[in-house]
Amino acid sequence: MSLYCGTACRRKSFWCYRLLSTYVTKTRYLFELKEDDDACKKAQQTGAFYLFHNLAPLLQKSEHQYLLPQYSLVELEKLLGKLGQDTQRIEDSVLIGCSEQHEAWFALDLGLTNSSSMSASLQKPEMEAELRGSFIELRKALFRLNVKDASLLSTAQALLRWHDAHQFCSRSGQPTKKNVAGSKRVCPSNKIIYYPQMAPVVITLVSDGTRCLLARQSSFPKGMYSALAGFCDIGETLEEAVRREVAEEVGLEVERLHYSASQHWPFPNSSLMIACHAAVSPGQTEIQVNLRELEAAAWFSHDEVVMALKRNDPYTKQQNGTFPFWLPPKLAIAHQLIKEWVEKPTCPSLPA
Ligand SMILES: NC(=O)C1=CN([C@@H]2O[C@H](COP(=O)(O)OP(=O)(O)OC[C@H]3O[C@@H](n4cnc5c(N)ncnc54)[C@H](OP(=O)(O)O)[C@@H]3O)[C@@H](O)[C@H]2O)C=CC1
Ligand SMILES: [Mg+2]
CATH class of the missing domain: 3.90.79.10 (Nucleoside Triphosphate Pyrophosphohydrolase)
Structure with a gap:
């Protein structure tokens, strides 16, 4: 459902964004993407994707810390094509946030296989070579990331893990289907909605x-x-x-x-x-x-x-062992x- 805002801006949207603070407009934009599959699909076209393999994020090493590469939808489609993968796989991605300019951010795991997609798990070394980065366990990487990136990757990993573990309805045993943003999963047979939990x-x-x-x-x-x-x-x-x-x-x-x-x-x-x-x-x-x-x-x-x-330097053993x-x-x-x-x-x- 969409609403038109007041006569002054005539923007077709859930909300009138004109008089709201940057934080509020960002929050409401994210809310809209979670509620509206079409809006979220549209946001993917101009959005940025972070990649994971079996829940390990793709990182690039700089001198003292890890950097977080991001890819556009076009780059991701090209990459999947090069690796002989169906671009339908992008449907497994989950929304993890957005910039103040409303560039939506998504996370996609190319190692996990989804019950509803037929894509095979991609080989890690092949992908690392192609992407010029490494998939590094979050436990090892987290403390060498800046606070913003660490928080983004923690959210992304948690959401990807939750989807991986909730592919079936615990009542009917049928496969559940995620909405585009990945903010919930629904069992098509009994309409039970599952939400990510902490x-x-x-x-x-x-x-x-x-x-x-x-x-x-x-x-x-x-x-x-x-x-x-x-x-x-x-x-x-x-x-x-x-x-x-x-x-x-x-x-x-x-x-x-x-x-x-x-x-x-x-x-x-x-x-x-x-x-x-x-x-x-x-x-x-x-x-x-x-x-x-x-x-x-x-x-x-x-x-x-x-x-x-x-x-x-806490790991240094003392003289007494x-x-x-x-x-x-x-x-x-x-x-x-x-x-x-x-x-x-x-x-x-x-x-x-
Ligand atoms: N960010 C931070 O600064 C810190 C974070 N932590 C985190 O806090 C968490 C909890 O601390 P911890 O001392 O281990 O917890 P508890 O003292 O509750 O003991 C852990 C035990 O609780 C059981 N358990 C595991 N998962 C759950 C769950 N979801 N609900 C209820 N019980 C559960 C398990 O027992 P069993 O295997 O016998 O079933 C586990 O061994 C840890 O996961 C740790 O990572 C801890 C310290 C610092
Ligand atoms: Mg304890």
């Missing part, structure tokens, strides 16, 4: 007023400690999830907590990280580590944390929580 995860930096509590899982890189994290259970509030996770993992009862910020985190699936500061009373700080969840947990002083934040204590990289919300605590290590004052 799992809410609380991440909490516990403090006793002078020290903060950090922990590590055995899967973490050697020497790295982070704030306590855990998936929310169904039916829980954030406050309940924080109190339960802290109790489960280190055996402490949180007295006060306050919200700091949130972050989309693509690993291992798509999580919405909700970051909080929490306090325990100085008299109740003896921890009992749940070894089924954590390898270790400990209280760290302000000075120790300040030193660890300065460490920029151990790895130095270090903290998650800047891009992780855990880093932000820890930095906030270093700047203001007092207990939060809001009631839990």
Whole structure:
């Protein structure tokens, strides 16, 4: 459905864009592309495509960081032709954002095969040579991207992964069909609509007023400690999830907590990280580590944390064979929580 806006501009669109801020017009343009398949197809003609292979983004190496190449629809069609692939494959692409000038951005995975398309998975080396880049695992690349690109690729990978895992209706078993933008999938037989999902995860930096509590899982890189994290259970509030996770993992009862910020985190699936500061009373700080969840947990002083934040070569083994204590990289919300605590290590004052 389209609406004409007021007499002054006569533009055929969902919205009258004339008096709105750049941010609002961009948001409403994206909304329109998600709702209107024809508008989204049209946007592909002038849009930019980011490529993936089995969820690894195509990147080009520059001196210190990775660059993100993008392709126009015409370039993509040429590339697929050259590789002997049907251009119908472009229908698998998903909308991931747009520029302020309304150039729509799409992501397309050329390694994953879709139940509804007959295209075979393309060979990675052949494509890398053609594209003069490399498909690099997001875990390895994320921390060498600028914040904007890292966020765009996290979104793209999460959406591509969700579509790959939701090709069939869980009620009818029939193949589901995505809309052009990829903001949903529908089962043609029973009309059930599936929307991309994120799992809410609380991440909490516990403090006793002078020290903060950090922990590590055995899967973490050697020497790295982070704030306590855990998936929310169904039916829980954030406050309940924080109190339960802290109790489960280190055996402490949180007295006060306050919200700091949130972050989309693509690993291992798509999580919405909700970051909080929490306090325990100085008299109740003896921890009992749940070894089924954590390898270790400990209280760290302000000075120790300040030193660890300065460490920029954390993987170097020390002479005694151990790895130095270090903290998650800047891009992780855990880093932000820890930095906030270093700047203001007092207990939060809001009631839990
Ligand atoms: N961005 C950041 O700064 C940080 C992000 N994180 C992220 O937070 C997430 C959660 O932290 P973590 O300590 O591992 O979580 P939990 O403490 O909840 O424990 C993880 C366990 O929960 C189970 N699980 C896995 N997926 C789900 C789900 N969707 N819902 C409910 N339970 C699930 C699994 O158990 P089982 O296998 O036994 O079924 C898993 O081993 C991690 O994925 C991690 O990547 C963590 C720290 C910092
Ligand atoms: Mg945990």
